[in-house]
Amino acid sequence: xxxxxxxxxxxxxLGMIYGLIAVGYTMVYGIIGMINFAHGDVFMVxxxxxxxxxxxxxxxxxxAVPLGLLVALILAAGLCAIYxxxxxxxxxxxxxxxxRLAPLISAxxxxxxxxxxxxxxxxxxxxAIPSLIPGGITLMNENGFVVQLAWxxxxxVITTLVVLGIFTYLVTKTPLGRAMRAVEQDAKxxxxxxxxxxxxxxxxxxxxxxxxxxxxxxxLLYYGVIDFYxxxxxxxxxxxxxxxxxxxxxxxxxxxGLLIGLIEAFWSGYATVAYKDVAVYSILAIVLMFMPTxxxxxxxxxxx
Amino acid sequence: xxxxxxLSGVSAFYGQIQALKSVDxxxxxxEIVTLIGANGAGKSTLMMTIxxxxxxxxxxxxxRGEDITNLPMHEIARRQIAQSPEGRRIFPRMSVExxxxxxxxxxxxxxxxxxxxxxxxLFPRLKERFGQRAGTMSGGEQQMLAIARxxxxxxxxxxxxxxxxxLAPLIVKQIFSAIRKLNQEMGLTVLLVEQxxxxxxxxxxxxxxxxxxxxxxQGPGAELLARPEIRAAYLEGGH
Ligand SMILES: Nc1ncnc2c1ncn2[C@@H]1O[C@H](COP(=O)(O)OP(=O)(O)O)[C@@H](O)[C@H]1O
Ligand SMILES: [Mg+2]
Numbered sequence: 001x002x003x004x005x006x007x008x009x010x011x012x013x014l015g016m017i018y019g020l021i022a023v024g025y026t027m028v029y030g031i032i033g034m035i036n037f038a039h040g041d042v043f044m045v046x047x048x049x050x051x052x053x054x055x056x057x058x059x060x061x062x063x064a065v066p067l068g069l070l071v072a073l074i075l076a077a078g079l080c081a082i083y084x085x086x087x088x089x090x091x092x093x094x095x096x097x098x099x100r101l102a103p104l105i106s107a108x109x110x111x112x113x114x115x116x117x118x119x120x121x122x123x124x125x126x127x128a129i130p131s132l133i134p135g136g137i138t139l140m141n142e143n144g145f146v147v148q149l150a151w152x153x154x155x156x157v158i159t160t161l162v163v164l165g166i167f168t169y170l171v172t173k174t175p176l177g178r179a180m181r182a183v184e185q186d187a188k189x190x191x192x193x194x195x196x197x198x199x200x201x202x203x204x205x206x207x208x209x210x211x212x213x214x215x216x217x218x219x220l221l222y223y224g225v226i227d228f229y230x231x232x233x234x235x236x237x238x239x240x241x242x243x244x245x246x247x248x249x250x251x252x253x254x255x256x257g258l259l260i261g262l263i264e265a266f267w268s269g270y271a272t273v274a275y276k277d278v279a280v281y282s283i284l285a286i287v288l289m290f291m292p293t294x295x296x297x298x299x300x301x302x303x304x
Numbered sequence: 305x306x307x308x309x310x311l312s313g314v315s316a317f318y319g320q321i322q323a324l325k326s327v328d329x330x331x332x333x334x335e336i337v338t339l340i341g342a343n344g345a346g347k348s349t350l351m352m353t354i355x356x357x358x359x360x361x362x363x364x365x366x367x368r369g370e371d372i373t374n375l376p377m378h379e380i381a382r383r384q385i386a387q388s389p390e391g392r393r394i395f396p397r398m399s400v401e402x403x404x405x406x407x408x409x410x411x412x413x414x415x416x417x418x419x420x421x422x423x424x425x426l427f428p429r430l431k432e433r434f435g436q437r438a439g440t441m442s443g444g445e446q447q448m449l450a451i452a453r454x455x456x457x458x459x460x461x462x463x464x465x466x467x468x469x470x471l472a473p474l475i476v477k478q479i480f481s482a483i484r485k486l487n488q489e490m491g492l493t494v495l496l497v498e499q500x501x502x503x504x505x506x507x508x509x510x511x512x513x514x515x516x517x518x519x520x521x522q523g524p525g526a527e528l529l530a531r532p533e534i535r536a537a538y539l540e541g542g543h
Contacts, residue, residue, distance in 0.1 A: 175409075182395055182406050189393040192355055194381035194410040194457070 002142035007269040008262070013153045013222060015261020016160040020215035021238035022245065022253035023167065024208030030184045030248040031204050032096070037107035038087050040235015041114035042080050042209045046216025047226045048118055049076035051127050054220070058129065065132050069217070073159075076213035083114075084209025085202055093198070111231070118228040128225045156218045163214050164254065167207070171250065180204055184248075237264075240284050246297025255295060259283075306333045306368075308461050308493050309354070313363030316353045323349040325518040326363065331461065336487050336494040338504040338525065340538055341514035347497040348390045350514070351463045354495075355387055356380045368460070382410045386459035390466055390497075392450040396439025400430055403438050403449055407456030415458060423452040426482055444475040451479065455486070462486075463495045468503070476500075480507055501538035505529045513538075 021043050028036040050072045057068030091106040136150035171177035182190040183200045191197050219234060220226055241260045245252025260280055267279040287295065309331040316324040323346045331337045339347045353360050356377040365373045372380050386407070395403050404423065408416045424431040427448040433441055438449055447467055454462055464483070468476040480503060486492040498504035505511050505525040513521040513534065521528065528534050 175405075178398075178402060178405060179409075181398065185395045185397055186393055188357065188377075189389065189395070190406070191357070191377035192381055192387055192389065192393075193406050193453070194378050195406075196376075196378045 002140045002145045002147045003269065004266075005140060006145075006147045007265045009147070009149055009153060010269075011262035011265030012258065013156050013261070014265060015258035016157055016254075017215050017218045017222065017257070018234070018238045018241045018260050019254035019257025020160055020163065020211050020218070021234060022241040022257045023164075023250060024212050025239050025242040026245070026247055026250060026253040027180075027204050027208050029242070031180065031201055032092070034092065034103045035107065035239065036087075036092075036205075036208070037104065037235075038091075038110035038114060039208065039212060040231035040233075040238065041111045041118075042083050042087075042231070043212040043216045043219070043234060043238075044226070044228060044231030045083060045114060045118060046076040046080045046213030047220045047230060048122055048127075048216075048228075049079055049213070050217035050220045051129055051226060054129055054132065058132070062133075069132075069155075072217055073214060076217055077210040080209040080213035080216075081206045084205040084212075087209075088202055088205040093201075115228050115231065122228065124228065126225050126227045129220065131224060132221065152221055156221055159214065160218060163211065167211065168250075170207070176200075176203060237280065240280060244284050244287055244294055246294030248298065249294070249296040252294055252296035259295075307331070307366070308333050308335075308368060309495070310366045311350075311354070311360075311363065312366075314350075314353060314360045314365060315362045316349055316358045317361055318349075318358060323358075323517050324353060324360075325516070327514075327517075327519055329512055329519065329522075331493060331495055333493055334487070334491045335510065336483070336496060336508045338496045338498060338508035338511045339514055340498060340501040340504060340511060340528075340534075342537075343499075345514040346517040347514055348465050349517075351387055351389070351465050351495070351497060354380075354463065355385065381457075384410060384457055384460045385463070386454035386457045386461070387463040388447075388450040388454040388465065388467060390469075392443075392446050394438045394446050394449050394453065396437070398438055399435050400433050400438055400441075400449055401435060403453050404430075404456050407453035410457045416456075419456050419458060423455060426455075426485075427452055444471050447471060447475070447479065451482070459492070461493050461495065463497075465497045466499055467496075468498065468500055476503070483507065501534070502529070505534075 024039050025036060028034065053072035053075055054068050057064050087110050091110045092103050095102040095106055131152065133151040133155060136148045138146055139149055140147040171180065179190065179195050179200045182195060183197050187197050219230065237260055238257065241256030242253045244259060245256030263280050263283055264276050267276045307330055311327055311329050314324055314327045315322060327350060339350060341347050349358065352358065354365055356375060360373050364371055367383060367385065372383065395406065404420060408419060429445055430448060430452055433445060438446065451464065451467060467479050483494060484507060487494055496504055496508060505528050508525040510523065511525050511528045512519050
């Protein structure tokens, strides 16, 4: 029981991070129908901005941690937003309307570019930060097994919820969010109503990249260790989460992320760490067999 | 009468296929002008070309004294040229309210409430369905929404592409009377495409006949209605 509770806590924390990344995949897919393979690497860049900023702040003691985190979040989101914008502008937009595989190849190119850029500028070795906020709340002690809810996990979950809340407000209530949904549903009609579709697509990349940056920092806080390759692994997991939840669906992306986080945590906890990825992809395969559009994917019939 | 819209020598293509052949048309302030023609004649293409997609390959499109031939689509829309396109194209996963908000994109926020009031008065059905997802409404309701959405921008030129398609006669009547009312009471300028040539020509001040992408006839609505060749081609068959 205690052990399961601990896995639940770990799974939710990890799942929230996957969910944040997955939102970026699903948004871009929804609006231009392509898989942004460089998205995982934008997440990785966010984690590196985080480690640089937090290392700089780490000498200043525990009281500087909240400020350091805030600065890291803002800088990472800002820089990644610029990356997201630029990637779309130089690598995807010129290929819009060409054959379907072209932007995909270009995306893989951008992914390799970002990985190599970070590898050469930051080094190929793993980088670590000490635990910023040690300790936590002890929830339960069962025959010596201590269930801990780490402060860090609380910080990750709260930050993620706040960011997702802001994002949800933006998409559902603001003119930009409406424009994004309009372009997703019918780009030509949106243009007929005065929406600058190119600008709207750019903003989608900007927002997705900023969310990935936040996820990068959360990942850094959770594991404390990163390398230039984390974007690949987390990216594939998050992409899987987006497909599992139903690609194109924003709540689906978060739900998919949570499920994948939980599967990973429970499989590692009860079976074996070695096969945790196999478990994740098996469940994806099974879900898609019975629900080809994912858990919250669209299969409603619309009148034409 | 000042010209709202003036096309001269406009041609448009889909790849190699020419859909418009040197089209000249004028629309004056306060007029209802109708385009009639068989399926595939190029009526929808003409309206879309005015809005910038497909682009006119030759010729020019002058709107209220400004050459808009090569403006991006959203820039054309921002000049308050509104279109309710073929197939309605409402945003299916948005509510009625949000669809109407999308229509008022190009006008000042302060105009939204006033225009919304007008639309809900004109189409009371939309008021009942205000929070409903547009994709779940009936065809007639969707058509009303598409027209109301176009009107939310306080258009200086309203283009309607087959607003009666697939609708019950009673609803068609409602929609046509709404168009007439807007034209008479507010001086709205309308370019109307219709399959139902009889109703369109009765409503319109002037009409153009489009055949295979080219204008073959034009004149006042009543005059076109009286021509035997028009009756033979577009009106016989029980309208
Ligand atoms: N998107 C398109 N791609 C290629 N050809 C098209 C497209 N839309 C229309 N056409 C062709 O252009 C011609 C004019 O079509 P359209 O403007 O839709 O006619 P109408 O509205 O008068 O029925 C037709 O021959 C049609 O097949
Ligand atoms: Mg048509």
